[in-house]
Amino acid sequence: MLQKLRLAVVGLGRVSKSHLPAVRELAHKVELVALVTRDEDKLRQEAEQWEGVKTYTSYDDAVNDPDIDAFLLLLPHDIHAEYSNKVLRAGKHVLVEKPMAMNVQEAEEMALASEENGATLMIGQSRRFFSPVMESIKRVRANEIGGLININALLLAHMDKPATDWWKDESKIGGFIIPLWGSHILDYIVWAYDKMPLSVYAQGHSNNPNWSGEDEVAISLNFGEGQMANVLMSFNAGARPTDEEGLTGKRIWSTQNSIYERYLIGTNGMMQLKDEYELLMNGEKQDECDRTNSNFTWQLEEFADAIREGREPLASGREIIRVMKVIDACFESMRTHQVVPIQS
Structure with missing residues (x-):
């Protein structure tokens, strides 16, 4: 049996309501290990919906958790690069919401961090x-x-x-x-x-x-x-x-x-x-097709499958530099x- 991708979700704002159902739907491939946000009320409320999930208000503590393989980053655009690079340099995988970064320079730094550390970087071009x-x-x-x-x-x-x-x-x-x-x-x-x-x-x-x-x-x-x-x-x-x-x-x-x-x-x-x-x-x-959020499920599945198969995902960091x-x-x-x- 293939090991599940052990995932941390960072950020519990508006867009998390589209991503978290996808995590649940892919329970056979993805395990939600941790939730990360500085908002303690949101953290407590969401954690109650998941059995055995860890909670972090410190991003650095989550990055250093050996039980986490990959991070789903749902954050303001201006910190996409900073937060992605910290995870990638730790050798862990990242699926970050679009747009990839604030500019192409940041995007290239992210792609380089991915390649130098053997970590997968995928951008949430969910549509x-x-x-x-x-x-x-x-x-x-x-x-x-x-x-x-x-x-x-x-x-x-x-x-x-x-x-x-x-x-x-x-x-x-x-x-x-x-x-x-x-x-x-x-x-x-x-x-x-x-x-x-x-x-x-x-x-x-x-x-x-x-x-x-x-x-x-x-x-x-x-x-x-x-x-x-x-x-x-x-x-x-x-x-x-x-x-x-x-x-x-x-x-x-x-x-x-x-x-x-x-x-x-x-x-x-x-x-x-x-x-x-x-x-x-x-x-x-x-x-x-139906007007549902199933695209987020397909996207997360592509991320998990690419990591498992050791290949570049669709909408990889290197590819989306073109868009930036x-x-x-x-x-x-x-x-x-x-x-x-x-x-x-």
Whole structure:
């Protein structure tokens, strides 16, 4: 019988509610050994749901625990690199939420720490792990719409207040809509083309006083050889109800309440992804999946299987450096109002 991956979950905020059910569902492959957070109330409440789980308010103590093989890091973006590197340098494996880091320099340090210490580093590009998304990539690779020449992605949603306080601070989040949602869309585009764009032009603006980062963005990517991609994202697509302070209102943070589409145009056809849940080719449905959190289960299973099999996981640290290069170029283009070349 194969030994289970002994896992620690670090951070018990909003996103943990998606990851922890995946840990439970994979009980035949993954054992939750420890929960780690400085919030003692959250720690106690969550620990009551798990038999025999250790609890830590000190991250260093958890890293030094010999009973832990791997860490699932669910933390603010600005500490992804610091916390990942500490684990990787201890020779332990890391699955860290997206975006990988605050910039490509941090991302490269993380990948190097992984390689130098023989530890697996995977990035939580969770929206890869839906069957229609996987199927779309399979069909691109098989040239079922001919050669890929354009990807157009559209996200129109309405968010009035951030889901957590640290999202308000650009220095902790590294922007706003680009790291929160653009990291998924840009990852998909680079994954589909399986190469880096040659250049990026991006425009972005912040329209809501409840945060400092960009909430309206347009990005154009040039892949050369007649290949391109375009991304339009908005968190302002809806009326903003207000109270006497003019700040509160209905917050929509679900693509079930938004428009989220991707159109992949080839030399001999077109595919459409409606959210991550439905794939159409030339207007006919090809694949569909339920609107559940099963993608987090698939993602964690890929992490555990890659470690067990001694292979690189899908969305490895080394692979996602490509996405970080594109994100960095987007922000540079927004600052300079220039087309920014990207080094492959």
